Amino acid sequence: MKTNVVKLQFVRNGEPSGRAYTYYSNTDVAVGDLVEIEAGKQGVITQIDVPVEEIAPFADRAKTILGKGENAKPEPEKPQTEKKIYSSYAFTENEREKMAVNYNFFYKQLKEKATVIYRTEQATDELLKAKSVLLDYKHGCAHTDYKILSNPHNLTMLELALVCDGGSLCFGYRGSGDIITILTD
Numbered sequence: 001m002k003t004n005v006v007k008l009q010f011v012r013n014g015e016p017s018g019r020a021y022t023y024y025s026n027t028d029v030a031v032g033d034l035v036e037i038e039a040g041k042q043g044v045i046t047q048i049d050v051p052v053e054e055i056a057p058f059a060d061r062a063k064t065i066l067g068k069g070e071n072a073k074p075e076p077e078k079p080q081t082e083k084k085i086y087s088s089y090a091f092t093e094n095e096r097e098k099m100a101v102n103y104n105f106f107y108k109q110l111k112e113k114a115t116v117i118y119r120t121e122q123a124t125d126e127l128l129k130a131k132s133v134l135l136d137y138k139h140g141c142a143h144t145d146y147k148i149l150s151n152p153h154n155l156t157m158l159e160l161a162l163v164c165d166g167g168s169l170c171f172g173y174r175g176s177g178d179i180i181t182i183l184t185d
Helices: 095-110 125-130 157-164
Strands: 005-012 017-022 034-038 041-047 114-117 132-138 143-148 173-176 179-183
Touching: 005 034, 005 179, 017 041, 095 157, 114 157, 125 143, 132 157, 143 157, 157 173
Parallel strands: 114 132
Antiparallel strands: 005 017, 005 041, 034 041, 132 143, 143 179, 173 179
16 A cells, blocks of 8 residues: 655665664655755665554654655765874864874884883883884974984884874974974974
């Protein structure tokens, strides 16, 4: 029997997901149609001509779809942030995700292999053999310079820079010889 009751799944990250919800429809729709549910929300029709008895218990609260999404497209999937160290990412797309990747995925592991010291007396022979040691030795306008004292793990300049900047690197760095300059603004 033909009814104006349909079931749909919400669109999340460009794909229908979750359980099916029951709605009224004043528009002819088919299974698989993309529809506007409310401003900014979309769904995909999973069933048409749903028996009215299924919506009866909450008929007074049931919503009506706005119509077919003729120009509507599923929400574009957010680009997945790659697992790599990001430098100079401040004020760019996905900056928070890039910061999280730098800190959680790389810095937490790297700080086991490298350390920053603030006085040369802290650079014991034992520490220099065990870890990559970076001396915070010169502060300037919008930058801090670090001197590489040891690098037994052969970390890259980028990895060492990430350790120097405490897992951020949002403003970038420069490297030359045994000096790493972290940009701070």
